[in-house]
Amino acid sequence: MSSTSCDRHAQADVQTVKDMTVGFLPLDTRPCTYDLPVQLARQSGAQVLLPPQGLVAPYKQASDTAALARWLEETAPGCDALVVSAEQLLQGGLIPSRQARVSAARQCEALQVLARIRRKAPSARIYLSNVLMRTSISTLDPESLVWWEKVNLYSKLCYRAKTGRCSEAAQQCRALEQEIPAEVLRTFLTARGTNHRVNRECIRLAAEGVVDELLILQEDCAPEGLQRFEQETLLRDIQAGGLSDRVFLFNGTDEAGAELLQRALHPGGCAVEVVWLGRQPDFVAKYEDRPFRENLAEHMRALCMRQEQGARRVLFVLTPKQEQREASLPRSKAPHDYSEAELRAICRTIGQAAAQGRSCYLLDLDFANGGNPFLLECLAKELPIAQLWGYAAWNTASNALGTLLAQILAGDQGNGALNRAFTAERVLDDAVYQAIVRQAVAARVKAEGQDVYNIRDIPQTQRWLQQEFEAVRPLLEAIFGGEVPAFEAKLRWPRLFEAAVFTRAGGGPVYTENF
Known part of the structure; x- marks a missing residue:
């Protein structure tokens, strides 16, 4: 990373970590996404503000996103930084984000809460994460495990067909389309399209200075898959906006909260x-x-x-x-x-x-x-x-x-x-x-x-x-x-x-x- 980027928030080095207050909207309530990031932040004595317990819903349930947006907007003026999961803010968690329940238009509109926060709390740094959707569906029961395997294969074969890497891939894709339940495949592809549009909107917010740093985390995948085409578009957006020192795209997902909390607390690395x-x-x-x-x-x-x-x-x-x-x-x-x-x-x-x-x-x-x-x-x-x-x-x-x-x-x-x-x-x-x-x-x-x-x-x-x-x-x-x-x-x-x-x-x- 360039020295300019690493020094962007040099004033935070003067402010001790113990004096800092960070608002944290986690991806969901699993220990790896909720507890671990806060435990690490507390080692340095920083104050981490979380939504009231119960507001972030567990497992398959979707959180009340309107209530979370209100909490975030009310909390921001008292914070030195905000660490926000777009999945939680827009769709109520990681698992709900794969269900295509909220349209891309509604999600992009809901993201504007960050622009309002930027105007109300201009000195608060905003660190945002969003997932680039995995190459299959959620595994929520034994039946979905079967379709998880089939959809993963479908994603791989679609990639091969579109890149001309396998002459039989297109035919194999059509065969899988007949085998996988239509609703399963429709939900998967709709969620992918929605996720891609939201990622492009997150990049736009970074380009406009609403978001200080954005992590786009490529969820579970393989070297060959539909995510490759989405990555190409997103990387072009990042390059065109001159954002390579503020917007990052790499493999991961659940670790983002821990990383961004520490990024906020230790900007000099x-x-x-x-x-x-x-x-x-x-x-x-x-x-x-x-x-x-x-x-x-x-x-x-x-x-x-x-x-x-x-x-x-x-x-x-x-x-x-x-x-x-x-x-x-x-x-x-x-x-x-x-x-x-x-x-x-x-x-x-x-x-x-x-x-x-x-x-x-x-x-x-x-x-x-x-x-x-x-x-x-x-x-x-x-x-x-x-x-x-x-x-x-x-x-x-x-x-x-x-x-x-x-x-x-x-x-x-x-x-x-x-x-x-x-x-x-x-x-x-x-x-x-x-x-x-x-x-x-x-x-x-x-x-x-x-x-x-x-x-x-x-x-x-x-x-x-x-x-x-x-x-x-x-x-x-x-x-x-x-x-x-x-x-x-x-x-x-x-x-x-x-x-x-x-x-x-x-x-x-x-x-x-x-x-």
């Missing part, structure tokens, strides 16, 4: 040395459409973070040995797994940097949708987890990356109790829950004939959740060196894809409403 643990810096992660190295560079550029050899902060990136696999799949000692000797060598590299007094952060991309707990068990023999400044491994590679970059920026206060608690929670959640506990609980839920996307017996599932964490107590003891922090794990939504895992030392959850 920081220097980081990136160390690749593995031989594939150019690998393309699952659910993404470009080499991971490109996403790393663009996320850092958006946050004014500079790659610098010898920097005090070190970001260690563990890439998969071969292809990236799902953390939920059974592990094996196949050639694509790191051997125990390789893991020990990786951990020694991190331990040596820590011994030099450097701040070490570990981005574990060995698997998608969860970390490698056995890597952490090995690392604990070289470096107590409490001395690791940050860890991330959840969901997609860019989701984990963005959260960890935000933690790096939040680390200007040192590796204090709150930061250590945040790292411990990421270990418990990203690695242990996602890779082990979730699969065990899912098996018990399915054995009872329940749907893991719409769990009926929440109290029983909560008990299973606690029991399965207790079943891996020996692993936890090994990872935490016999000092496992007191923690609580609960379901935030009636599904198992994520859990809310919080330690006592971290202060507990930010969002406290029951679903």
Whole structure:
């Protein structure tokens, strides 16, 4: 990023973070989008203002967007900055945004609340995020999982047909159009068109100076898909408006709130040395459409973070040995797994940097949708987890990356109790829950004939959740060196894809409403 862009809000460097107040409208109520961003911001002592609890609706429900717009407009004059999710503001959340319930015209009209805020609170910086829609539908039940796979394939084949990469692709697309329910496909394509128009409107607001910085996050996708055509148009808009230092487009979604809160609090960014643990810096992660190295560079550029050899902060990136696999799949000692000797060598590299007094952060991309707990068990023999400044491994590679970059920026206060608690929670959640506990609980839920996307017996599932964490107590003891922090794990939504895992030392959850 140019020095001009990174210095644009230099006055914020004079104002201490502890003096800052930021209004935050999160993407939805999941821990990764609601709690984590606020936890990191609070490490620096900043005041984060959130909508009244209950106003942001959970799971499949859509929030009252008119009430949210009023809250935002009333809150803005008392804020130094606003961090806003367009999906929440315009459609009431990420899942509702894929349902084509609100027309593009109504959404573009609703966006004008930001222009009114700019006039009423001209000194407040506005950071906006909007998603570039995924290449398939939401997975909300077993049936939708079938159509999720079919629509993903449809998106890929449409791309191949339009680019002339496969002579049979057009015929295959027509066959899928007959197979996929008409309403499913209509909703998907309508939502795509609406999303694209709203993204162009967000860019226009940036060009007019209403929005200070805009992140357009490419949601789950693959190198071949319909999103490629939309990206081309958006990138032309960005280039034509001379906005390449204020509008960014890269893979991600759920991490945007954490990144933009830290962008508001630390406009000058920081220097980081990136160390690749593995031989594939150019690998393309699952659910993404470009080499991971490109996403790393663009996320850092958006946050004014500079790659610098010898920097005090070190970001260690563990890439998969071969292809990236799902953390939920059974592990094996196949050639694509790191051997125990390789893991020990990786951990020694991190331990040596820590011994030099450097701040070490570990981005574990060995698997998608969860970390490698056995890597952490090995690392604990070289470096107590409490001395690791940050860890991330959840969901997609860019989701984990963005959260960890935000933690790096939040680390200007040192590796204090709150930061250590945040790292411990990421270990418990990203690695242990996602890779082990979730699969065990899912098996018990399915054995009872329940749907893991719409769990009926929440109290029983909560008990299973606690029991399965207790079943891996020996692993936890090994990872935490016999000092496992007191923690609580609960379901935030009636599904198992994520859990809310919080330690006592971290202060507990930010969002406290029951679903």
